[in-house]
Amino acid sequence: MLEKNIPGSGQSMSDSKRRKPPLVADKRYTRKASKPVRKPTKAKAKPAPKRPVRRKSTPKRPRKRSRNPIVAFFGNVIRWILRLIWTIVWRTSLVVSIIVGFAVTYVYTTLPEVDDLLDGRARGSVTLLDRDDKVFAWRGDQFGGVVTADTVSKHLKDAVIATEDKRFYRHFGVSPRGVASAVRINLSEGRGPLSGHGGSTLTQQTAKLLCLGVEYDASAWETEADYVRDCRRGSLGRKVKEAIYAMAMEVKYTKDEILSVYLNRAYMGGGAYGAEAASQRYFGKPAANLTPAEGAMIAGLLTAPSSLAPTANLKRSQDRAATILRLMNDQGYLSDKETKYYQTNPATLSAAAKANAGGYFADWVMSSGPEFFTRNTTEDVILKTTMDPRIQKAAENGLKWVFENKVREGSKAQAAIVVMSADGAVRAMVGGRKTKVSGAFNRATQAKRQTGSAFKPFVYATALERGAHYDDKVLDEPYCMNIAGSGQWCPKNYTGKHYGEVSLTFALMNSLNIPAVKVSEKAGRENVRIVASMFGIESDLAAGPALALGASESSLLEMTGAYAGILNGGSSVTPYGLVELRLLGEDDALMGTGGGIGERVISDEAARELVWMMEKVVSEGTGGRAKMDGWQVAGKTGTTQAARDAWFIGFTNEYVAGVWMGYDDNTPLTGVTGGGLPAEIWREAMVRVHEDMTPTPLPAFTPKPQKAPKQPARPRKNQGIDGVVNGILRDIFGGRN
Template identity: 70%
Template sequence: MSTSGRKPGKLVADKRYGRPTTTKKKKPAAKKPAPRRKPVKRKTTRKRNPIAAFFIGIFRWIWRLVWRTTVFASLVMAMVIGTAVFYVRSGLPDVSELVDGRARGSVTLLDRDGAVYARRGDQYGGAVNAETVSPHLRNAIVATEDKRFYSHFGISPRGVASAVRINMSEGRGPLSGHGGSTLTQQTAKLLCLGVVFDPADWKNEAEYVADCRRGSLSRKIKEAIYAMAMESKYTKNEILSIYMNRAYMGGGAYGAEAAAKRYFNKTAAVLTPAESAMIAGLLTAPTRMAPTANLKRSQDRAATVLRLMNEQGLLSDEETRHYQRNPATLAAEATMSAGGYFADWVMRSGPEFFTRDTTEDVLIRTTLDPRLQAATAAAVEQVFAEKVRKGSKAEVAVVVMSADGAVRAMIGGRDTDASGLFNRASQAVRQTGSAFKPFIYATALELGYGPLDTVLDEPFCMNIPGSGEWCPKNYTKKFKGRVTLTDALKHSLNIPAVKISESVGRELVMRVARDFGIHRDLQNTPAMALGTSEATLLEMTGAYAGILNGGSSVTPYGLTELRLRGDDTPLMGAGGGIGERVIQPRAAGELIWMMEKVVSEGTGARARLGNRPAAGKTGTSQEARDAWFVGFTADYVAGVWMGYDDNTPLSGVTGGGLPAEIWREVMVRVHDGLPITPLPAQAPVAPAPEPEPQPAPQVDNRRDDSRPNKKVRDSILNQVLRDILGGN
């Protein structure tokens, strides 16, 4: 192709790849001068002190050794703890086996109407579940005992550190005082770390519990392991359930259900926030904080628990203010304390395996009448407040029973509603004094004597083999001459009582007294007629009940039915009542007539009940150490004893004084509203006057004077008997 006359065109490739290269060389750009480097200062190595270097090296070596040892020990410790936790976990039983932690059962006592009036033993209301109880109770326990319960793994390092700090700041040892235990650890302690009470291994239950509560370092470590094992096997609610069922909550109540019934007479499922706070507040000191011991203190503690619940968001401000202003109060049943002595007596007299040593929950129905018990206590308190000098240590006992021996009320001391104390009604064995004399006259009446027969009250002495001459005296030191048996009893004359006892035979008098219920060793001496033998007030009252019921023996009783809780079939019935006949109804009726004269005309005048007939007998032992009045109406028998526990003589007190007044005050209240009923007395028939002697028909004038006729012979025999008795 010709290219002449024009310039050649540019190639496309030139446009594509940029400007074409030319053969002309470009002038190289001038180089920038390199920046000047600062002269590097060479580090001059300082020569280290060889001694310092030695010690620093030693320190670093020790530090590395300690660190490695700590890490290794921690790993080993973790393995040991893990192994221990796994081992303990493998031995943990099912939750259902851990809810009831009592070593023995409970006894609930019901009065004659079926109402609860006393409890003995460890009360357990039944198993509860953390998910079914009142949520307020669950929240109150967590807020009070362990607010981080649902977040920790059984132990709380923060809680332990805080407890140690508090203990040290208060001048105690690190493990003394605050323990920093979680709720799980407290549950482990309640379980005694799995150790079950065995009577063969422990002296008693108290020693076992004390060992479970020890706070040594080794015990704390075991407790922590057991708590972690529980956390690994049980859920949080299961652990809380065990705690709520086993914790002691005062008043003999173990567990939330028992506490709810004990204090509020309701189930744990329906507790209000105020009631829940009160129960949760008991856990720190259940005996001291129990509302039955001090309601105000328990309410103050509950107010603190409500505040804790509010701070943790478990209760609103409005609810907190409302329940703090309106604290929980006790149910009426919780404040009942009447019948403590009676309950103690029933527990002692009942079968041991169902009362004191029961492993079951037992219900006992008794003869106690709450109205009569309250009336008796009020009477005793009134007389002591009005008639007994301030500061006197004199004690009192009162028993009220029906004619069949059913005990309706019992006071065993001036602290009328106490329990667990010495019961002077059933345990104090004291000299009976003249209260014993009715058994002498009962014997005489049974042998055919009459209330209007006479005996000579005059100075009298008799020779006692081995003791010499004995000359009894009357209390007044005076003599009344010829008196009827009735007068001798109503004036409590000693000499006629001794003469009658000796004439009918002491052995027979002792037999009658024993058959009526005086079971103690009776002194077979002439002084027995003056009441030198001993008996309890319960025995004496039961013996007088035998006179009232027509002459049959009586065994005082308080238990009418015993059964296990939840079982409708009774295991046993009444343990007493009327027994065999001792004297005939005629003799009993005549004796009642004579004893009525004691109250209406004699030494028991202060016991008069107005228009209501009453009978009884006073008694004062040697040197006035004991003062008695035992008597009855047609409805009830009652006995009163006064004296000092140390046998100090009473000052100015006889059976016809304060004991008779207490008896009257008791019986007035006991018979309130009851119709007046006559006594079952039998008045004696006055002897018919002897007819004028009629001349015998004259058969012949001969008469054998060597033999007296029958009338004369009987007269001679009667004269011999009268000479023995001193009568006519």
């Protein structure tokens, strides 16, 4: 029975269709009963279900709204444009970098060795020495010698970097930060982006000093100033070239080499190019020995060398140096204590620079020397001169004292002084009231003015040379002459009076005009012209009788030199200031003295007699204000028509001096004659010149007193041989000297 129920047995198909109930127990439970027990099977244990990981809740994104198609369009356009700009920028930058690289490489190949760049002056320098071989003036482009960043004072080097380019040792020749800052400042100040502050690095400034490698060519520029202006143009194209040149320098040279070029080529005022020249010019010492205060002063000149030069305005230069010292402190080059000390004790000029003496004198020597060794020299030249700084100072102070104490405030009147030795060696020259000048109009040499009665000594010199004597008589009375083509001419005395028969000495010491004309006509007008010319008055002399009254024009230097001829015994004099000219570093002079005593004009006897007559002009006549205690003074006053010019020229046994006073525009002086303010200027200057000197008498003859009527000889007893000899000598030499 069991077999019949086994599936798969041989049961027929009909049987299989009839489904029989399974062999299970009957349902014994209701629906609420528990589930039937399943038959246990051997199966794999299911793994425990994983505990779900709790994730951090994230804010739900807002549901995207559909974009406005117009906004989307323009957004896409903007993104496209930005991508285009970026593409253009990086490609352009790449091209520009390649071009700049090629340009820098090319410029690099053209740069010379650094030693060839240290002295780039277009002309040489002229150093002027006084009679004691001390420097008193400089002219031309002064260059004291090559310095390097290693040999100059550390303080100067620090001051230059602190002032001009504090990032000098960190950039590659161009500072984008500096350029951007400069553009911002220029725009904020209402200027163009490239106008005013340039943002140039020290390397760029050096490139500019080198004019980007373009050398001066006289055929390309009308003047050197035009060349310099062209080198300093501030256009955009010029700035680009400057930057390329600067970067090429950074590749070719070291930083210290670039700084060395800058320190040698920069203009530092007063005609000084380079640190060594400036150091010698202002402080009289090498650039290696500069203190922080001195280094700061020189570094301060780099922005405005002419106006900030200490010789032009010491106070302004010191104020600028104080600012430089503060910058050095900010950048760690100086401590607070050092900065305070040097700001409290600023740099001062050397004695020679402080004196700044002989500006007119130096200009005169430069103009009188050979042009190729003075004004247009390409060499460094040393000129030894006759200038005496003590006498120069005395002349300047004497003129200044009179104008401060005797001339009304605000007067535009001018004056000039020349002091020289009897051989024509000029010791001092003042060409105007402003004594600390250079290149100014020199009234002592360049002004040609009527001489007035200052010419009369040459009239009397001619008469004395032709046989007249100091006590010869001439009649002072109304006098007229007929001049062909001009009619009648009647000279008058300054006082308007007539004095009758007077001696030549009286006529000269009172500056009488009528006697002077008569003496000139008697001696020969042409002879007077010859004597005056031989004494050194080279100006055209009047042809008429007014020659005797100083109608001709002459310079103060000529007139003073002519008076020196009277003092030295009657020989002509050529005023000179140059003693020796040599090249720097050479011992042999290329040329020597260019003046001195020349040929004799009048005899020594005539000259000594004239000196005696001119001494009376001062001791008893119109030149009384020129008297000096203890000294014999000879001279002559001069006042021209309408008092347009006033002169006093005179001398002691030691020196000759001439003074001129007047207006540059020929305006008449008010209440001034040659015997007034000019004589006082002469005295104030010469008193200072002769200070601490022992008085010596003039080389004048001494007239013997008139002999009393001769008495009958009486026999002399016991007079001895000495008495006999003295008596014979008196008889022989008792006449006129």
